[in-house]
Amino acid sequence: MSNYRPLTESEAVEYVKGIKGLFTGNIDLKSKEIGDGNLNLVFHITDESSEQGVIIKQALDHVRIVESWPLTKERVRFESSAIAIQDKLTDGMVPEIYKYDEEMALVVMEDLSHMVVMRKGLIEGIKYPRFAEQISTFLSKTLFYTSDLYLDPKEKKEKVKEFINPELCEITEDLVFTDPYFDAESNDINPELLPYLEEKFWNKSELRKEVTILKEKFMTKAQSLIHGDLHTGSIFIDQEEIKVFDTEFAFYGPSGFDVGAVIGNLILNYASWTGKDVTDEFKNDYREYLLETIKDIWNKFEAKFRELWDKDAHEVLKTVAGYQDNYMERLLKDSIGLGGCKTMRRCIGLAHVEDLDGIEDLSKRAKAQIFALKLGEAMVTQRENLTSIEDFIEIVKNITRKEG
Amino acid sequence: MSNYRPLTESEAVEYVKGIKGLFTGNIDLKSKEIGDGNLNLVFHITDESSEQGVIIKQALDHVRIVESWPLTKERVRFESSAIAIQDKLTDGMVPEIYKYDEEMALVVMEDLSHMVVMRKGLIEGIKYPRFAEQISTFLSKTLFYTSDLYLDPKEKKEKVKEFINPELCEITEDLVFTDPYFDAESNDINPELLPYLEEKFWNKSELRKEVTILKEKFMTKAQSLIHGDLHTGSIFIDQEEIKVFDTEFAFYGPSGFDVGAVIGNLILNYASWTGKDVTDEFKNDYREYLLETIKDIWNKFEAKFRELWDKDAHEVLKTVAGYQDNYMERLLKDSIGLGGCKTMRRCIGLAHVEDLDGIEDLSKRAKAQIFALKLGEAMVTQRENLTSIEDFIEIVKNITRKEG
Numbered sequence: 001m002s003n004y005r006p007l008t009e010s011e012a013v014e015y016v017k018g019i020k021g022l023f024t025g026n027i028d029l030k031s032k033e034i035g036d037g038n039l040n041l042v043f044h045i046t047d048e049s050s051e052q053g054v055i056i057k058q059a060l061d062h063v064r065i066v067e068s069w070p071l072t073k074e075r076v077r078f079e080s081s082a083i084a085i086q087d088k089l090t091d092g093m094v095p096e097i098y099k100y101d102e103e104m105a106l107v108v109m110e111d112l113s114h115m116v117v118m119r120k121g122l123i124e125g126i127k128y129p130r131f132a133e134q135i136s137t138f139l140s141k142t143l144f145y146t147s148d149l150y151l152d153p154k155e156k157k158e159k160v161k162e163f164i165n166p167e168l169c170e171i172t173e174d175l176v177f178t179d180p181y182f183d184a185e186s187n188d189i190n191p192e193l194l195p196y197l198e199e200k201f202w203n204k205s206e207l208r209k210e211v212t213i214l215k216e217k218f219m220t221k222a223q224s225l226i227h228g229d230l231h232t233g234s235i236f237i238d239q240e241e242i243k244v245f246d247t248e249f250a251f252y253g254p255s256g257f258d259v260g261a262v263i264g265n266l267i268l269n270y271a272s273w274t275g276k277d278v279t280d281e282f283k284n285d286y287r288e289y290l291l292e293t294i295k296d297i298w299n300k301f302e303a304k305f306r307e308l309w310d311k312d313a314h315e316v317l318k319t320v321a322g323y324q325d326n327y328m329e330r331l332l333k334d335s336i337g338l339g340g341c342k343t344m345r346r347c348i349g350l351a352h353v354e355d356l357d358g359i360e361d362l363s364k365r366a367k368a369q370i371f372a373l374k375l376g377e378a379m380v381t382q383r384e385n386l387t388s389i390e391d392f393i394e395i396v397k398n399i400t401r402k403e404g
Numbered sequence: 405m406s407n408y409r410p411l412t413e414s415e416a417v418e419y420v421k422g423i424k425g426l427f428t429g430n431i432d433l434k435s436k437e438i439g440d441g442n443l444n445l446v447f448h449i450t451d452e453s454s455e456q457g458v459i460i461k462q463a464l465d466h467v468r469i470v471e472s473w474p475l476t477k478e479r480v481r482f483e484s485s486a487i488a489i490q491d492k493l494t495d496g497m498v499p500e501i502y503k504y505d506e507e508m509a510l511v512v513m514e515d516l517s518h519m520v521v522m523r524k525g526l527i528e529g530i531k532y533p534r535f536a537e538q539i540s541t542f543l544s545k546t547l548f549y550t551s552d553l554y555l556d557p558k559e560k561k562e563k564v565k566e567f568i569n570p571e572l573c574e575i576t577e578d579l580v581f582t583d584p585y586f587d588a589e590s591n592d593i594n595p596e597l598l599p600y601l602e603e604k605f606w607n608k609s610e611l612r613k614e615v616t617i618l619k620e621k622f623m624t625k626a627q628s629l630i631h632g633d634l635h636t637g638s639i640f641i642d643q644e645e646i647k648v649f650d651t652e653f654a655f656y657g658p659s660g661f662d663v664g665a666v667i668g669n670l671i672l673n674y675a676s677w678t679g680k681d682v683t684d685e686f687k688n689d690y691r692e693y694l695l696e697t698i699k700d701i702w703n704k705f706e707a708k709f710r711e712l713w714d715k716d717a718h719e720v721l722k723t724v725a726g727y728q729d730n731y732m733e734r735l736l737k738d739s740i741g742l743g744g745c746k747t748m749r750r751c752i753g754l755a756h757v758e759d760l761d762g763i764e765d766l767s768k769r770a771k772a773q774i775f776a777l778k779l780g781e782a783m784v785t786q787r788e789n790l791t792s793i794e795d796f797i798e799i800v801k802n803i804t805r806k807e808g
Contacts, residue, residue, distance in 0.1 A: 148623050153577060156623075164565040166558040173557060178720060205725040212724045216731075219552050219560075222624050316582060320616045321609040326618075358798040 003103055003163050004061060004073065012043040012056050021101055022054065023047055039071065039210070041061055046112065052096060053111030060103070066350070068174075068225050071167050073105035075248040076136055078157060078165050084249035085113050085225060089141045093134070093245050112243050115236035122232060122269045123284065123355055127289050132296035134242045134312035135235070135262055139297075140304035143255040146225035149313045160222050163253040168228065169219070172249065177215035181208045188350050190400060192366035196349065200360050201373060210380045214337050217303050222252035230261040230271070231342065233353070256331055260339025267343050267356050267375050267396070274404055275359035275368035298335070300387035302328055333383045333397055336392055340379025371403050407507055408465060408477065413437055415458050416447040420512060424659065426458065426531060427451055438802055442466055443475065448517065450688050457515030460590075465509070470590055470754070472578075475571050479652040482569050482668035484511050486654035489629060493545045497538070498648050516647050519640035524635060526673045527759055536700035537644045539666055543701075544708035547659040548705075553717045553731075557797050564626050569611055569655035572632065573623070576653065580745050581619035584752035585612045592754050594769035601752065605777060614784045618741050626656035634665040635746065636673070637757070660735055664743025666701060670694050671747050671779050671800070679763035680770035690802070696798050702739070703792035706732055737787045740796055744783025750802035751776050775807050 007015060009031040016022055016029065023029070028048045035042030046053040061072040082098035087094050096110040148156055149296060179186045182202055189197065209332055226248030227234070238245040270290045273283045309317075318322065319360065346353045347369040356372065359365040378395050386392055411419060413435040420426055427433070450457040463477040484504035490501060491498050500514040525532065552560055582591045585608055593601065631638070632653030640647040667754045674694045677687045694784065713721075713728055721727065742756030750757045751773040760776065762767040782799050790796055 148620070153574055157568050157570040157573065161565050161568040163560050167563065168559040170557055182720075188639060205675045208724050208731065209726040210719070213730060216552070219557065220626050222626055274649065316586075317616070319586070320612050322613040323616045326617060340720070 004105060005041065005067045006041055006060060007056070007058055007104075007106075009043065012045060015056065015104075016045055016054055019108060022098055022108070023050075024064060025050065025348070035108065038065060044111065046111070050103060053113065054111050055107055055108065055111050055336065057094070058106035059102065059214070061168075061339050063173070066359055069167065069171060069314065075165075075168060076100070076105045076107060077102060078163060078168070078250050079164065079199035079221060079246075079248040082225065082227070082247040083107075083109075085146065086138075086227075089145050090138050091218070093138045094240060094247070108356060110243075112236045112245070115238045115241075115243065117233055118235040118242075119232040119236040119265070119269075119354060121237060122266075123272075123358060125278070127285050127286075128239070128293075130235055130239070131237065131242065131292050136297055136300035136304055138244055139259055139262070139301050140308060142260065143224040144308040144312075146252075146322075147255070148310060149225055149317060159225060163251045165228075165249070168249045169251055169253075173219060174226070175216060175349045175351065176345045177218060179350070180210055184349075186350045187348050189348060190362055190366055190369060192362040193369050196366065196370050196373075207377055207381055210337070211341055214341055214380065217254050217334065218257060218338070221254040224252065224255040224258075225250060226253045226255060226258045227261075228253065228257065230258045231265040231353070232262070233265075248339040253278055254334050256334025257338045258334075259298070259301060259331070259335035260337070261342050262337060262339075264339030264342035264356050264376070264379070265353070266294050267339070267379070268346055268353055268372055269402070270396070271375055272355040272359065272368050273363035274371050275356070275361070277298070281362055287404075295389050297391055300334065302332075329387065332389065333386055336379045336386060337383035340376040340383070343376035343379065344373055347376075374399055374403055376389075408509060410445055411447065411460070411462055411463060411508075414445065416449060419508075420449050420458055423512060426512070427456060427589065428506060429454070444468060448515065450504040450515070451777055455606075457497070457517065459513050459515050460510055461513065462508065462510035468591055471574070473571065473575060479569075479572060480504070480509045480511060481506060482572070482654050483650075483652040484569060485566065486631070486651040487511075487513075489550065490542075490546050490631075490648065490651065493549050494542050497542045497646060498651070503805065514647075516640045516649070519645075519647065521637055522639040522641040523636040523669070523758060525641060525675075526670075529674075529682070529690050529764060531690075532641055532643070532697075534643070535641065535646065536697050536704055539709055540701055540704035542646070543666070543705050544712060546769065547630070547662065548712040548716075549718075550656075551627055551659070553713060553721060563629060564656040567629060567655045569632075569653070571655045573655055573657075576632070577619060577623060578741035579753045579755065580749045581622060583754070584749045585615055588753075590754045591752050592756060592764055593752060594770055594773060596766040597773050598721055600770070600774050600777075607685055608781070611781055614741070615745055618745055618784065621658050621738065622661060622742070625658040628656065628659040628662075629654060630657045630659060630662045631665075632657065632661070634662045634682065635757070636666070636669040637764035658738050658742065660738025660740075661742045662726070663702070663705060663735070664741070665746050667698050668743030668780070668783070669757070670698050671743070671783070672750055672757055672776055675747075675776035675779060676759040676772050676801070676806070678775050679760070679765070679768040691808075695800060696786075699793050699797055702736065706736075706757055709735075715721075736793065737790055737796055740783045741787035742791060743781040744787070745781065747780035748777055751780075767792045775803075778807055780802055 013029045013031045021251055030048060031043050031045045033041055034044045041058045043056040059076045061073055063071050080097055083097055084095045095112055099108040144150055146271055227247055228251055234246045268288055356365060356368055359368055378399060382395060417433045417435045433449055434452060435447050435449045438448050445462045447460040463480045465477055467475050484501055487498045487501055499516055501511055503512040523619055548554055631651055632655055634649060638650045674691055759770060760772055763772055783802060786799060
């Protein structure tokens with residue numbers, strides 16, 4: 001029998017008091033449940049006197065977010081195991097884990113409430129000049145060192161096995177790659193957007209085919225241990241550093257899914273300014289910043305990934321002329337294509353983003369959503385023609401001239 | 405402690421006597437070890453009076469075929485689990501399994517010694533007019549029904565996990581996709597072939613790059629539960645039926661690896677006639693038969709796979725216009741490309757085939773090997789231009805006019 005039970009706020013305090021060495025001296029702990037309550041309990045526990053804090057994230061047992069998705073507590077194992085790997089590879093670009101308790105389905109981790117969730121910062125129009133440098137390090141190290149380029153093939157296959165993550169993958173398969181492309185029940189649609197979807201979007205058969213090809217890639221390509229949900233709401237940021245969190249979707253999938261999640265979410269923010277009451281000067285300047293960031297993310301990521309390859313790939317791979325160039329070009333196409341799916345799903349499917357849903361006027365919101373959908377569509381259908389990130393930036397600028 | 409021990413011939417008799425209902429009536433069992441003794445013991449046990457027989461295949465413990473590949477007994481589990489799935493899907497196109505004994509690392513299975521190993525039949529120039537029909541059924545059913553096209557995504561991922569098969573995959577990764585393309589120690593090279601390899605083959609950088617891309621596909625693309633070693637030496641055949649055996653390499657990999665293994669091995673036989681003392685009339689006629697067979701295998705496979713798709717794929721996939729065509733075209737390219745690697749490895753790497761090594765004159769053998777290498781190379785480097793199997797047959801005929 002399992003001793004699992006969902007904690008109350010006061011039990012959460014008792015729980016952390018039981019962890020040796022976590023809080024020291026005279027402590028006066030306060031506990032507040034701050035999760036949205038759907039999937040997990042999240043307790044923010046602070047010591048009033050020292051301003052120290054910790055987070056407890058506890059999985060609720062067998063929740064269902066929609067009828068067909070029961071979620072077991074096992075997802076906490078994926079999160080804590082993946083964070084441990086990412087932590088080691090990136091030298092701490094993830095929250096520190098103080099304790100993983102399998103039976104209670106919880107992790108106790110670093111309190112990062114002094115930082116801001118990146119999505120919020122972007123919505124406020126804040127620039128993060130170091131972000132491209134930081135996220136490109138995170139992406140290159142986590143994606144390279146968990147791939148067959150570096151790992152012993154047997155060790156890699158054991159990792160693939162350890163991270164088979166059917167429940168969380170199914171959520172992505174349905175919400176990112178299936179439901180938004182037809183009139184599915186799970187969708188969450190702005191009524192002002194509906195006519196566009198019915199008349200001009202759901203009948204795009206080329207788009208739907210290409211999205212299905214990308215879904216197949218998501219379901220079959222065990223390339224690297226990916227974060228699996230690396231949108232701007234999974235990144236804490238300040239002007240100094242980033243911390244990537246919410247890693248329960250981790251599994252062995254296509255590396256481009258992580259790179260694309262970052263780019264696709266920057267594109268969502270880029271599109272959102274169409275619906276907002278800001279000056280053209282601000283809008284143009286901020287968008288220029290976003291495109292520069294996307295360009296820098298890819299170019300820095302590529303340079304770092306190639307550097308790791310030249311240094312640490314299997315010797316035999318280093319001797320194959322042209323393979324690295326080919327690999328990087330395919331990774332660019334995957335990133336933009338998979339990122340395009342991430343962009344589109346946030347306009348149609350379950351689980352929107354505040355960048356767009358913060359636009360209260362539904363007609364203005366629809367305009368921004370349509371812009372985002374056109375950008376996402378281009379990412380998917382034009383990906384195979386790309387040879388550089390600059391090609392992609394050019395596509396975005398062209399669509400902006402017409403639509404943005 | 406495990407009770408595992410390698411059986412002797414007489415212990416093998418006692419073992420099958422202990423299986424209830426296997427032999428009935430007055431029995432007089434004879435036992436003969438007929439394996440090559442490197443990886444497995446294979447006992448052929450027959451009842452003199454009734455002419456009934458069974459096979460025991462027992463894995464040797466922790467064998468090494470080369471320094472870096474220790475093989476555990478676990479491979480028997482992959483074999484028996486995969487056979488069970490193939491049996492159900494193909495209505496008995498595999499040997500019947502009477503017993504799987506995990507601890508003893510053995511399977512007791514149907515005696516198929518009244519049939520011939522297909523490779524031997526091809527070497528003798530025998531035609532099997534029903535083979536294309538039979539193998540296309542085996543391939544379409546096993547590859548379709550174990551893929552994401554049909555299976556529930558969660559069930560498929562559990563199967564991927566169950567069939568993570570690092571040891572046997574590593575053998576293929578090294579022997580099929582790596583070692584033959586440079587002067588590796590594991591290679592087994594006809595001295596008369598060596599000058600060609602040194603002067604004209606190992607410096608082909610485009611070929612080496614493309615083989616590495618195919619190796620990546622083998623290592624990352626979890627598309628279907630594949631046999632993993634489906635050459636003509638893994639198929640028992642007579643004029644009535646086929647039985648596919650030696651399934652210990654089974655894992656979730658690219659479907660084209662199985663289709664390509666069959667095609668690549670027919671191509672090896674096709675090339676071998678260059679080195680043999682047969683009339684031109686016989687040679688041309690038999691080669692025509694082989695090419696027709698290859699054409700029929702693909703076309704029948706494609707038709708059957710599409711039929712299963714239209715009948716049994718997930719409903720949502722049936723509504724995506726153009727996806728099936730795209731899937732089949734990629735599968736053709738994968739099959740020919742991966743098959744090309746299977747063709748080339750048999751000329752250079754460890755583990756040759758009798759089709760070529762049966763040519764005793766080393767200079768004649770080299771001529772046939774070079775022909776096979778040119779065919780294999782074209783399969784790899786020209787695969788992306790193929791739109792039908794007829795395109796491929798045309799390529800083979802062109803090379804034959806110049807080289808064969």
